[in-house]
Amino acid sequence: MATATAPGAVRRRRPWLRIFISGLGLWVLTVVVTFVTGNPNLVPTLVLLGSFLVPVTFVAWAFERRDTGEITAELILNTFITGGVLGVLAASLLESYLLHPSPGLFLGVGLIEEGVKLVALAWLSRRLRVKSIRDGMILGASVGFGFAAFESAGYAFTALFTEHGLSLMQVVQTEILRGLLAPVGHGLWTAILGGVLFSPSTRDVYLISDRLVAAYLGVSLLHALWDSMHQIALVLTLLLTGTPWQYNLLSRGYLPQPTETQVELSVFLDWAGLMLVSGIGIIWLLVLWHRAPRARPPFAAWRVPTGRPAAAL
Incomplete structure (x- = not known):
């Protein structure tokens, strides 16, 4: 006789x-063997x-x-792979045709x-x-992390090619950086959208509500701030510590080369900005998670026929 496994x-x-x-062990082993053998x-x-x-790891x-029991391993795998690939392909097509270099590029x-x-x-x-x-929220995170995984693979592959030939070190550095930042990127933002999308849980269809539109715009703004934080940090650094010749170049539409001290300040502001943006997203996610009502067990949806006691079922 099979025994039930305790949830804990x-x-x-x-x-x-x-x-x-x-x-992680397999990745480190692959890095070592690749560097030792140079096998492409x-x-x-x-x-x-x-x-x-x-x-x-985060999806698991x-x-x-x-x-609820609605979320199966098959559905998680489907949203991770299908959602991730479709998201990357559709975003690539739309960005290629609709976006051009401009101040609103990152928001787009x-x-x-x-x-x-x-x-x-x-x-x-x-x-x-x-x-x-x-x-x-879980399914949204799955779609977001799938998007992030395929996008990171593209960035890592691109980092392999440099002016001086193939660079495995660039690949490793890119994967470490994007791996560290992955939990507070695409997965976080789409998890928020997923929670808001599923809010009218008593309906069979999704509604484009004011709350969903506001969440979409808010998440898109966080996404834009995240992507543009390097440029924002550099501009803030020049505004705070810039010299007359740098202001002159800025007024002409050119971005001046920062000094070593300015580079250090720019890096600090860059990371501080990323932490601020991710902190806002995490707080938003936690509030949404803790305020969400728990789903009722399946038997709660059974209707008791009129005029008959529940015990008769």
Whole structure:
């Protein structure tokens, strides 16, 4: 006779932690062997392991916290891969045709990418019978992390090619940086949108409500600030410590070369800005998560026939 597994037992085993530790070990081993042998055939393994390790780990962590039985491993895998690939492809097409170098470039990127991920999430989850806010956040995170994984793979592959030839060190540095920043990027923003999208959980269809539009615009703004933070930090540095000749170049539309001291201040402001933007997103996510009502168990949806006691069912 099979015995039921206690809910806490699954969490104590922490499969997400095993995924991360084993994946990290394989990635480090791949880095070492690639550097020792110089075998270019290992580059795809290096890129894929490094790009997918953190996103897959966080999706596994989020899956343990699902609110209903509607969220299956198959659905998580589908949203991660399908949502991620469709999001990257659609965003690439739209950005190529609609965006041009301008002050509003980063805001346009945020609006397009968050819009594409939101549409992908709504399409892939349209057949769910119960739409729990927390499940929406988990599925949103899955789409976002899938987008981040495929996008990081592209950045890592591009970093391989430099003016001085192929650079494995650039690949490793790119994957480490994007791996560290992945939890407070695409996955975070789309998780917020997923929670808001699933808010009218009693309806069979999604509604384009004022709250959803406001969340979409807010998340897109955070996305734009994140992407443009390097430029914002540089401009702030020049405004605070700029010299007359640098102001002269700025007035003519040129970006002057910063001094060593200005570079240090710019880096500090860059990271401080990223921490501020990510902090706003994390607080928003936590408030949405803790205020979300827990989904009722399946038997709560059964209707008791009129005139008959519940015990008769």
